[in-house]
Amino acid sequence: MFISAILSALGLGVLVYLLFTLAVYALPFFVAVTVGMYVHDTDAGLIAAFVSAFFAGAITLIASQIAFATIRSVPVRLAIGALYAAPAGIAGYHAIKGLSEIGGAGETWTLVFAWIGAIVVGATAWARIASLSGPDDKPAGVASHLSTNCAANDG
Numbered sequence: 001m002f003i004s005a006i007l008s009a010l011g012l013g014v015l016v017y018l019l020f021t022l023a024v025y026a027l028p029f030f031v032a033v034t035v036g037m038y039v040h041d042t043d044a045g046l047i048a049a050f051v052s053a054f055f056a057g058a059i060t061l062i063a064s065q066i067a068f069a070t071i072r073s074v075p076v077r078l079a080i081g082a083l084y085a086a087p088a089g090i091a092g093y094h095a096i097k098g099l100s101e102i103g104g105a106g107e108t109w110t111l112v113f114a115w116i117g118a119i120v121v122g123a124t125a126w127a128r129i130a131s132l133s134g135p136d137d138k139p140a141g142v143a144s145h146l147s148t149n150c151a152a153n154d155g
Contacts, residue, residue: 019095024125025061026087032057068129085126092121 022029036053040046068080096117100110 016099020092020121020124023091023095023121024088024128026091026125027064027084028057028061030087031060065129081126081129084129085122088125089118089122093118095121 032053035056036049039052040049044052064080064084068077068084071077071080093114097110097114100113105113
């Protein structure tokens with residue numbers, strides 16, 4: 001009995017981790033499913049639908065990460081991050097709401113847990129897309145100050 005309780009808790013933990021990880025990638029998954037359904041509806045075949053869905057999802061993920069990492073304009077980066085994090089937040093909201101309802105929480109606590117899940121999953125999606133950009137090497141003021149000092153020392 002004790003071993004089954006431990007294994008059940010571990011299995012539930014793995015499922016929640018998988019659900020959380022997949023909710024973070026909601027935007028590329030949505031694009032992949034949309035493209036796959038469109039290709040399948042054009043009678044291109046099931047294999048073509050799967051292949052095109054895979055490439056569409058991968059291109060969406062890679063393009064959004066590259067765009068977030070290379071573009072230095074703050075409003076554009078905010079828009080890309082919000083575009084990436086909003087579907088993840090919605091997926092996190094519904095996933096945690098469903099798990100809370102299964103667990104038998106009251107309506108108020110179900111909504112509280114769902115909003116906390118939406119915020120956590122959206123923030124995690126934002127952090128994952130922002131992880132490629134990394135910190136700036138030097139602040140803008142330091143670079144201009146160093147070039148002025150080098151020019152003054154040269155001549």
